[in-house]
Amino acid sequence: MKLIIRLIFIGALTYFLSPIFTWWTAMAVAFLVCYISPSSGLNAFVAGFLGVGLVWMGHAWNLDVQNNSAFSNTVAEIMQVSDPILLVFATGLVGGLSGGFASLSGTFFRQLFLKQKKRSLYS
Template identity: 80%
Template sequence: MKLIVRLIIIGALTYFISPLSVWWAAMVVAFVVCYVSPSSGLNAFVAGFLGVGLVWMGHAWNIDVKNESVFSSTIAEVMQIGDPILLVFATGLVGGLAGGFASLSGSSFRQLFTKTKKRSLYN
């Protein structure tokens, strides 16, 4: 349940902040959300990966549709990629990896400041 809530928060904040700010603002969002909300490493990575990756892929697809794939076709020719839609997926993958590692960093940074319980012989 926390994964879904964290994913929605990261995705929504990324959606609203990304067009107004620099590209790495989404990574700051993922870092802060996973710092504030305690989670395991894999849970944080998946939330950041899907939250940022889906939003970036959606933005890339929206731009591609608005200019009728002219820009992506040109870039696909320059990069010698067969299909321009692969650029949309590559954008989502790059954004997802960056968001995943940012949220993993936020979760790990939080664990630096939390005290771990000492294990006793009786537990």
């Protein structure tokens, strides 16, 4: 359940703050959300990956639809990609990896300040 809540927070804040601020705001959002809410490493990475990746892919697809794929076709020719829609998926992948590693960094940064419980021999 926390994964879904974290994913919604990261996605919503990325969606609303990215047009106002710079592109790396999505990474700051993912870092802060996972710093504030405790989670495991995999849980944080998946939330950041899906939260940022889906927003970036949706935005890239929306821009592609608005200009009738003119820009995508031009960039696909330059990069020698067969299908311009692969650029939309590549944008989502780059955003997802960036958001995933930022949220993972937030989780690990939080764990730096937690005192480790001393384990006994019998526990």
